Amino acid sequence: MNGVLVLLEYRDGWNRMSWEALAAGQAVAAQLNQPLIAAVAGRDLDAAAGDLAGKSLERAFTVRHPLLAEYTADGFTAAFEQLIQSLTPSLVLFPHTYQVRDFAPRLATRFGQSLIADVIAIGMEAAQPVFVRQLLQGKLTADCVHAGLGPCFASLQAGAFRADHLAAGTCTVEDFVPGLDAWQIRSQPGERFRESAQTVDLSAASLIVSVGRGIKEQANIPIVEELATTLGAELAASRPICDNGWLPMERQVGSSGQTVSPKVYIAVGISGAIQHLVGMKGSKAVIAINKDENAPIFEVADYGIVGDLFEVVPALTAAVRKAKGN
């Protein structure tokens, strides 16, 4: 077993998290003194192959088959299973995308392994990678090591590794044609679609006031709305608020909603679950108001108030109004 294999994601274009995973793979491969290999699966991969040829890789593979034109868990699992069997890498890395969450656990199981999912950092101890992941919605971190024989499988959280650290180079891209039969693929995927045209573009906002579970009930939303109006900010929310229908889905920030990077992001009653943080950690300044001083939101906050939002927010609205002189 030798080599660090990074499985990238491409569908009419790259999933940008692919490059983060590849950059992480590059660093780990150098530390382990093992070759770095990248692979991507699909049907139409000419453009992808062109991009891979410009990377600093020992080997690169386009895993091509007509049955891989649309993603299916069965198709991708079987195709990557054959690639891994032929390459016998020691480590297989993925970006922790929704697609990877769908097939990577199945793939790891085929090799008798457990996927180490949603990794935020990779350290090195005794010449072995140590994978850091979050527990209890980010309240704790766990250092995990692979113990099985066979390859180690790990997926990497969005934004945890820097894609701009990726070294350029040249490599020959090889085709790998897996043996696949139509009967192996049990699910039939339909067209991808969006629910409705998004009329609120939070990504362009320079100031966002965002509200989470701490607001407790719909009747309390105006407290935060008033702060947003006073500041001239866009109002946004974490997922549970939109799930409950307290604010429309198009105001949701996070992995299943919009990704924002305003000048200032004010998080009110948001604990800071991973799924939310990936949508807002690009903000230039983060301000958190939360009653729990241990809430993960404070890990990304530049300024914080530990306190009861029902007291702090009205006081803040009044103070801002005064500062604005009206």
Added chain:
Amino acid sequence: MKIIVAVKQVPVRDSAIRIDTSGKWIEEEELSFEINEPDAYALEEALLLKEKHGGEVVVLCAGPFRAGQTIREALAKGADRAIHILCDDLVSLDTLALARRLASAAALENADLILTGLQSDDLGLGQTGVVMAEMLGIPHATIVMKVEIAGAVVRVKRELEDGWFQWIQMPMPALLTIQSGISPLRYATLMGIKKAKTKEVRHVTPKQPHPPTPHTVNVQRISLPQRKKETQLLTGSPAEAAAKLTDVLKFEVRVI
């Protein structure tokens, strides 16, 4: 139609957490526990499907004695019976070992559908369901928002990234991992709570494999997260803190 719902009992959200003396898990003695939130939505979806198509909802849960409370609550909401895999060693298991236990109990039931939450709130690995499907040799779909049954086929709406969705269909039996928040959760009625007391909860003890299966992943230690940023805390009464924050907004980040 027979539906199995695999549920997990986890510490109550926003519990105060302390690392235990092993340094590998948390002190559980003073914690309260509840159903894993995404699993509550899986249960709700199963109950809705049963109301529409008839059949039976079986709760499947691996955990210590205390998990019995979560199981009773699921029965009170309308599940028909339960299988409780009694075990005190969940913390020491990797995904494969846990999924193996759940899958071997589920295999005997020959269910049409197995539902579970998309991930647990404590470990957050988001893979036990998918691994169960692989072990049982059945197809799966993850992050499911809607479920429709047509004969022997299940059609589901999957959530993708950035507000995209996709319908996919597959033959049953199948395993689905359910997204949180897809429909309002019901409360147990008084009648439901009363009935739950007489519903069957079958206790099973996991078979210890011989020789024991080696771990694939070991947790070396757990710790409080390292702060990436130095947070400047603004203290004082609500009015004082608000005044300090207003100064920050005006003079530091300059948005007013």
